[in-house]
Amino acid sequence: MFGHILRNTRTHCYLALLVGGICTSAAAADAARFPDAAASDPAKLGWMVGAPPPADRILRFEDGSYFQFPAMRWSVSNFRQLMPTMNVSRGLSAPGALPYALRSDIDDVRFMPLNGKQAMTWRESLATNYTDGIVVLHKGRIVYERYFGVLKADGQHGAMSVTKSVVGTMGAMLVAEGRIDANKRVADYVPELAQSAFGNATIRQVLDMTTGLKFSEDYADPNAEVWAHAQAGNPLPKPKDYTGPRSYYEFLQTVQPQGQHGEAFGYKTVNTDVLGWVIARVTGRNVAELLSERIWRRLGAEQDAYFTVDSIGTPFAGGGLNAGLRDLARFGEMLRNNGRFNGQQIVPKSVVDDIRRGGDKEAFAKANYTLLPGWSYRNMWWVTHNEDGAYTARGVHGQTIYIDPKAEMVIVRFASNPIAGNAANDPTSLPAYHALAQHLLARPR
Amino acid sequence: MFGHILRNTRTHCYLALLVGGICTSAAAADAARFPDAAASDPAKLGWMVGAPPPADRILRFEDGSYFQFPAMRWSVSNFRQLMPTMNVSRGLSAPGALPYALRSDIDDVRFMPLNGKQAMTWRESLATNYTDGIVVLHKGRIVYERYFGVLKADGQHGAMSVTKSVVGTMGAMLVAEGRIDANKRVADYVPELAQSAFGNATIRQVLDMTTGLKFSEDYADPNAEVWAHAQAGNPLPKPKDYTGPRSYYEFLQTVQPQGQHGEAFGYKTVNTDVLGWVIARVTGRNVAELLSERIWRRLGAEQDAYFTVDSIGTPFAGGGLNAGLRDLARFGEMLRNNGRFNGQQIVPKSVVDDIRRGGDKEAFAKANYTLLPGWSYRNMWWVTHNEDGAYTARGVHGQTIYIDPKAEMVIVRFASNPIAGNAANDPTSLPAYHALAQHLLARPR
CATH class of the missing domain: 1.20.58.710 (Methane Monooxygenase Hydroxylase; Chain G, domain 1)
Incomplete structure (x- = not known):
């Protein structure tokens, strides 16, 4: 089934594949071969637009065309149109507030890419990383928000392995509760x-x-x-x-x-x-149902989220969550606030404390992530152990929740980088996030 | 592909099939063979519950098991978990109000079924019709609301051919606008x-x-x-x-x-x-996109709706809409109010007037609907021409929007009657609706 893919392309992706199809991303070394963010803009390319769409603009789940670059830049915002899914209801009440305090000085924040020789601006980094949408919260207010391509504020985007951190948070909650x-x-x-x-x-x-x-x-x-x-x-x-x-x-x-x-x-x-299976056995709820019940309904989310499912209705705990960008920002802000948001304690503070303390650094070092020195992994979160105590959820192709407690900053980003490894995004993302944190610390408003 | 179905069952369904699978409902004459509403309750039968569900409780789109009765009673509230879909965004703002003025006297309203010999109560009719959910609005307030089986207020249910009336309304809007x-x-x-x-x-x-x-x-x-x-x-x-x-x-x-x-x-x-195709060509929006833009975002809907799609992303205009019950009630109430709802004119009054006037009664009579004497069909709505000027949207297995202008009443019902023809539902539905209208007219509050 995958033979022709293996013959024709060098594949180096992960969750791309796991959401159910065929993966044809390429190795980091191939980066130069890919069209840049503007040339691969899925809105300009017009995937699945028209009645019917032109033959070369139709994407099908069954043949894997949907996840070939640049088509995948459309698909990551439209998984629901390609495959069966399970809803994560927000409930029916009014969304909670997520106030604005937009700043115009963020685009010009400068940083030095990892292993780089020339500084880059925040604005430049967005196209470099094939960003589909990004929100920055500072002290609970939206200071920056951008959408590109086919992602809109009222759309949902694949969170990829950011899903793991959401499921890990629920697992840690059940541990904290003694269940x-x-x-x-x-x-x-x-x-x-x-x-x-x-x-x-x-x-x-x-x-x-x-x-x-x-x-x-x-x-x-x-x-x-x-x-x-x-x-x-x-x-x-x-x-x-x-x-x-x-x-x-x-x-x-x-x-x-x-x-x-x-x-x-x-x-x-x-x-x-496996954690999703344990959670289902303990609670009688699959991860989509539990996420709705314990978190999404309480966050004041403005949209339902959803999971991709397998043929017997199992939500893909390892990578199947799709959500609105601002709702994922609410989730991050809730953690930054020690689990409290929208007027209620949603995640026990002890769970957030546990994530922030991090995991076993020695065990982490053995995995040899050269771009992540001194980091650890705890409850399915990546912990930087940097001066700000930042921790992050990371998903292939550039999905991110980045929480900087000291700077009171949360960054949420959806992206569709042609290269599946985070090593492709980290050099122009991690130092950008840290530089922005320092900028907000130095220039509070 | 369908051979075994044709051999093993007498099929008499319609949209059941068209939502993408295999239809195995049965003819009206077979009604007695089916378990009743309580015995076929999908919540009690536990479809797709468990990690994993028991083998005999797993429903698959590919083999048609999902639409065999009584399993289909689960599926009609979970199409999204079985197949790809396209969202109908409600937007991101707070839902509009749908105030309550619940009445306890409705369950006991009595009526004589068509061709029947014994009166029935409203309450009895719900089980007879395998009702999954029903809402009655009187003068814009919810006077009655019930959910059964696996349908919840925050779920979505297949609207089946009620979709046609929604799409017909959009077509008539574009006619009224000269587009x-x-x-x-x-x-x-x-x-x-x-x-x-x-x-x-x-x-x-x-x-x-x-x-x-x-x-x-x-x-x-x-x-x-x-x-x-x-x-x-x-x-x-x-x-x-x-x-x-x-x-x-x-x-x-x-x-x-x-x-x-x-x-x-x-x-x-x-x-x-075909109307959906014309609409797409004229507006550059498929029916899911146009429904969001022109109606769902303006209604103050509390949930996104969705359409099932074919393999190139075409929403099924003839029957693919799935929606929350109360949101469909908002749609009905908007029409009852001459197109005005949630503080704005959503559908031109001339469109509502045109529907209410009805279509060609002689042309309708030729189709020989013995249970619908004197009715007509206009803009994909069924017009009763009764004393109250009621008009209705009708979907297979019992889906309904019933608007009674004189009684200032809107009824919205989702159901999963094993029999696909409306002739199975009409005898205990149409006289129930009319009796309730007369009850509300006689006893206003």
């Missing part, structure tokens, strides 16, 4: 996983991704487990000769151990899928 | 339809469904055009040996003439699909 014991083993909650690599891992190891798993994301290898994961979760009918797992849950039971649990950070999406 | 000339021919707006039966039909004939079309809805006939329409619009990948039309637009071009345009009412879904 999940982080020291128990996965098989205590999900007996079906007893024979898999997860069976004897603790919930804490899953939450911090220190499990030892044989789960390769090497797209050059047609036998890599990531292909099987994608095919199991794909909601389309399976080929007649298909004999593999037919849902996320079935796939997770096949994951084999590799190495020891608890020794090293290993960023593998299947941990979040 | 569509109702006397022009379809081919003047959509040249691709010139060689089809629609080519030389006028827009007025399409709006009032007096076109002469060879389009059979006889499910006992494997060559009936309705099967080809369903397969063309199905968003799933086509079988390898499939050579037919691959979208609604492609299918519409194949419809052949039968009889003369303008002579008789012939209720055929493809008319609304």
Whole structure:
């Protein structure tokens, strides 16, 4: 099924694939081959516009055309039109306030890209990162907001692996409430996983991704487990000769151990899928239902969010959340406020404290993220341990929630960078975020 | 593909099929075979509940299990989880008010079913009709509201052919604005339809469904055009040996003439699909986008609505709308108020007047609806011409908007009657609506 892709392109993406289709992004080395943000603007290219759209502007889930660059710049804002989804209701009441205090000085904030030689402005970084939308909150007010391409304020965009941090937050909430014991083993909650690599891992190891798993994301290898994961979760009918797992849950039971649990950070999406399964067993709610009940309805969200689902209705906990940009900003601001927002305590302060303290730095260092020195990973959040105590949710192709407690700043960004690795975005994103934090600290209003 | 269905069941449904799958409802004569409302309650049966759900509670779009009764009682509230969809944004502001003035006397309103011998209460009629949700507005206030099964106030339910009246309203708006000339021919707006039966039909004939079309809805006939329409619009990948039309637009071009345009009412879904195409050409917006822009954002809707789509993103104008019950009530109340609602004129009063005047009664009579004597059809609304001047939107399996101007009453109902024909619902619905109207007229509050 994926053979022609492997032959024709160098694939280096991750969640792109996992949302159900075929991935044809390319390696960082290929960056220069891609049209820039203006040339790949999905609004200008007119995907799926017309009655009917021109033949070369039709995108289909089934053939993977929807996730080829630059078409994927349209698809990330339109997953719902391509595949089945499950709603995350905001409820029916009026949205909560998210006041404005727009500033005109942000576009000119300058920063030095990682490993770079020439400074760049904030404004320049947006196109460099193929930004689809970005909101900056300072002290709870919107100081900056931009939309590009086909994303509008009233649209939803794939959050990709930012989903993990949202699900990890819910997992940590259940731990804080005593409904999940982080020291128990996965098989205590999900007996079906007893024979898999997860069976004897603790919930804490899953939450911090220190499990030892044989789960390769090497797209050059047609036998890599990531292909099987994608095919199991794909909601389309399976080929007649298909004999593999037919849902996320079935796939997770096949994951084999590799190495020891608890020794090293290993960023593998299947941990979040397992956490989602544990959450479903403990609460009787899948992650979409629980997100609505515990968070989205209480945030004063202005839009419903949604999850992509597999063929038996399992929301993709590892990467399936789609949401409005400002609603994701509400989520980030809630955490910045120690879990309190919209007049109520939504997430226990102890959970936020736990995320901010971070995880095992030594375990993290073993994973060799050269652009993230001294960082750690906790409850499915990336913790910078920088001078501001910033922590962040990161999703492939540039999705971000970045919370800087000291600067009282939250940045939420949706993007469609042709390169799937965050290493492509980090050099012009992380220093930009930090520079903006310092700017807001130095020039409060 | 449909062979086993035709062999095993007597099919008598319509839009059930057209939303993309396989239809296995049964003929009216089979009513007694079906479990009643309580026994078929989808919440009690637990479809798609569990992590994973039990094997016999999993519903799949691809194999048609989702639309077998009683499973379809779950599916009508969860189409989004089964197939790709397009959002109808309500915008981001606070919902408009829909005040309450609940009355406890409605459940006991009595009426005589059509062709019946024994009176029935309003309360009894709800179960008889497999009601999923019902709201009654009187003078703009909610006097009655009930939800059953898996439908909640914050859910969306398939509106089925009620969609046609919504799309017909938009078509009539564009006529009133002079953007569509109702006397022009379809081919003047959509040249691709010139060689089809629609080519030389006028827009007025399409709006009032007096076109002469060879389009059979006889499910006992494997060559009936309705099967080809369903397969063309199905968003799933086509079988390898499939050579037919691959979208609604492609299918519409194949419809052949039968009889003369303008002579008789012939209720055929493809008319609304053609109207949707004309609307898209004239406005540059498909019906989902236009519904959001012109109506949903202005109504003060509390939820986004959505349309099912075909494989090239065409919203199913003939039956693909899904919406919240109270939002559909807002739509009905807007029309009752001559197009004015939420502080603004949303639909021109002349459009409402035109619907209320009705269509050609003689043309309607030729279609031989014995339960609807003296009715007519105008702008895709069914007009009763009764003493109250009531008009109604009707969808298969019991979907309804019923507007009684004299009684200042709007009824909106979602249902999942196992029998697809409205003839199964009408005997215990139409006299119930009229009895309630007389009750409210006699006992105003």
